[in-house]
Amino acid sequence: MNDSNSPIDVFHSRFYFAYFALIALPVSLFTGSAVALFLISLDAVTETRWENPWLLYLLPLAGIGIWWLYHQFGKNSAGGNNLIIDEIHEPGGGVPLRMTPLVLLTTLVTHLFGGSAGREGTAVQMGGSLASRIGRWMKLDEEDTRVVLMMGIAGGFGAVFGTPIAGAVFALEVLAIGNNKLRDFKALLPCLLAAYLSDQVCRLWGATHTHYAIHFSEAFNWQLLGITIVAGAAFGFAGRLFSWAMHALKNMSGKIFVKTPWLTPFVGGCIVIALVFIAGTEDYIGLGVIAQHPAGISIVNAFKEGGVDQFSWLWKLVFTVVTLGMGFKGGEVTPLFFIGATLGNTIALYTGAPVDLLAALGFIAVFAGATNTPIACTLMGIELFGADNVVYFGVACLMAYFCSGHAGIYSSQRIHHPKFGRWK
Template structure:
C-alpha cells in the first residue's frame, strides 16, 4: 500500500511539473505561429523586403555573437544536455531563437519552424530544472518533454511529437520509460496552442478521398507498393544530400568568414542572387502558403497534379544556404516542401498518383534526414489519415536506412548501427563519426 501511495505521489509531482511547463511552451508556440503568419503576410505585401535580407542576417548574427553564447548550438545543445546533463540550456535561447526566426522569415530566408519550437521547449524545460535543482535523470525526462511539447504544438501532431522526442536522441533505440510524460507534454502544449487560436495548416491529398469503409482503414496495391519502395530510396538519399549540403555550406562559411555576424550577411546576398536566378519567390520563407494562387507551395504540391520538375532542388539549395550561413529557423518544414516536390516528380516518372507520392515524400525525406522513421510514420497518419498507413510506414523505414549514418542533428548518437560496422564506437555521435571519416580520408 505504501508503494502505491509513493507512486501516486510521484505521478502527481510529475504532472505538476509537466503540465504548467507544457502550457507555457504551447502559449509561446502559439505566439510564434501567429507572429510567423504576420511577418510572412508582411513580406507578401512588400516583396522588396527580400533586399533587406543581408541586414536581417547581420542583425541575427550580432544578436547571437554578443548574447547567444551556447545558444547558437541550437537543437544539438539540447540533445547533448539530455545525454550528459551539465550546464543546461540557456534561458536566453528561447527569446533569441524566436526573434532570430521571425527576422529570417520577415526578409525571405528559407527556413522552418520546428527548430525554433524545440529550442523554446528545451530552454523553458532546462530553466525549470535549474530553478528546482532536479537530479540528472529528472532533467533528461523534462528536457525530452520540452522537445515533445514544442514539436507537438508547432505542427499540431502531439503523438508524433512525443515519439520524436524519444526517437531523435539515439539512432536505433527509444527510451520508452519517458513516453508517457512526453505524450502528456505534447498533448497539453498542442491543446494550449489551439486554445490561443493558433491555426495549423490542414494538409489533404486527393487520392482515394472518396473511398468507403472498411477499405478506408487500409489500402494496398502491389504496383504502387513497389513504386513506393523505389521512391523511398531516393527520398532517403535526398535527406542525406540536404544534411550534408547544409553542414558543408556551414563549414565553408565558418572556415572562410571568421567574424560570425558577417556569415548570414553574406549569405543574404547569395539568397538574393538565387532569387533572381530562378525568377520566383516560391522558395523563400516557409513555402507552406502564398498570396499567389499559382505559386508552388506544400499545399499545392499535395493537391495539384501539375508537375514541378526542379522545385525540390531549388528549395533544398535555398534552405541549405540560408541555414548554413547562420540564419535561424528549422529544417523540417523545408524538408516537407522538398519531399513533397520530389514526390511530385517521382510520381510523374513512375506513373503513380501525384498527391499520394507528394504526401509520402513529405514525411519520408524527414525520416531520412532526422533518423526518426516511427515518428514520421505517425505524423503521416496524423496529417493524412490511416488509409495510406502502409505506404507511409514502408517509405519512412526505407528512407531511414537509405540515408545511412547521416542526419541534420550532429549530436544524435548511434545506439544500434543501421549496418554492421565494427569500427563504430558505442554510442558515437554523428559529429564524431564524420570527423573520424574525414581524418581517415586525409
C-alpha cells in the same frame, strides 16, 4: 531531490506518472503559449513580406543583425537543438532561458526578410529552454531533468505541427539512432502528455495548422508498394543530400570567414537574393507551406497534379541550405516537408502513381531520412493524413531511414545501433 527520504522523492518513486503530470502543466502552458505566439507572429511577418517585396534586399543586413545578437547575448544558446540533445545525453550547464527570446526573434527576422527556413527548430528550442528553466525552479535531479527536457522537445514539436503523438515519439527517437534505452522510453508517457497539452494550449490561443487532404484510398496494391519502395529510397537520398550540404556549407563558410564571421550571413543573404533572380520566383523563400499566389509553388500545391515544377525540390534544398548553413535562424523540418512533397509530386509524374499519396510520402519520408526518426514520421503521417495508407507511410519512412546514412541534420544525435551490420 537528492534526499531519498524526502516526501517529494517518495511521491516521485511511487507515483511516477502523477509526478510528471504535475510538471507537464507548467511545461505545456509555457511551451504551448510560446509556440502560439511564434505561429501567429510568423503568419504576420510572412504577410508583411508579401506586401513589401523590397524587404528581401535587406536580408544581408538582417543577417548581420542576427549574428550580432547571438555574438552579444547568445553564448551557448547558439548550439540550438544540438545543445538540448547534448544536455539530455550528458546533463551539464543546462539550456539557457535566453534561447527562447533569441531564437523567436531571429527566426521571425529570417522570415520577414526572405530567408528560407522552417519552424520546428524554433519551437523545439523554446520548449527545451523553458522546460530546462522549470526543472531548475523545481530543483530536479539530472535524471528528471532529462525527462523534462524531452517533454520540452515533445511539447514544442507537437504544438508547432499539431501532431502530439509524433512529437512525443520524436523526443525519444531523435536522441540516437537505434535508441532502445529503457531509461528513455520511460519518458514516453510524460512526453505524450506534454505534447498533447502544449498542442491544446497553442490551439486555445487561436494558432492554427494547415490541413492536408489525401483523396487516394484504395485496397493494397503491390505495384504501388514497389513504387513506394523506390520513392522511399529517393526520399532518403534527398534527406542525406540536405544534411551533407548543410554541414559542408557551415564548415566551409566557417573556415572562409573565420576572421570576419559576420560576413557569413551577409554573403548568405546576397546569395539568396541572387537565387531568387536565377529561379525567377520568390516561392522558394519563406516557409513555403502556402504561396503568395494561388498557383504558386508550395507544399499545399504539391498535393495537386501539375502544382509544382519538376525541380522544385532541388531549388528549395539549395535555398534552405544557403539560408541556414550561413547563419540565419529557423527550423529545417518544414523545408524538408517542402522538398519531400515536391519530390513526391515529381516521382508521381513519371510513375503514374497518385500525386497526393506520393506528395504525402515525400512529406514525411525526407524528414524521416534527414532526422533518422522513421517511427515518429510514420505516426505524423497518420495524424496529418489519416490511417488509410499507413502501410505506405511506414515503408516509405523506413526506406528513407535506411538510405539516408548515419549522418543527419542533428550532429549531436548518437548511434546506439547501426542501421546495417557494423558501423565504424
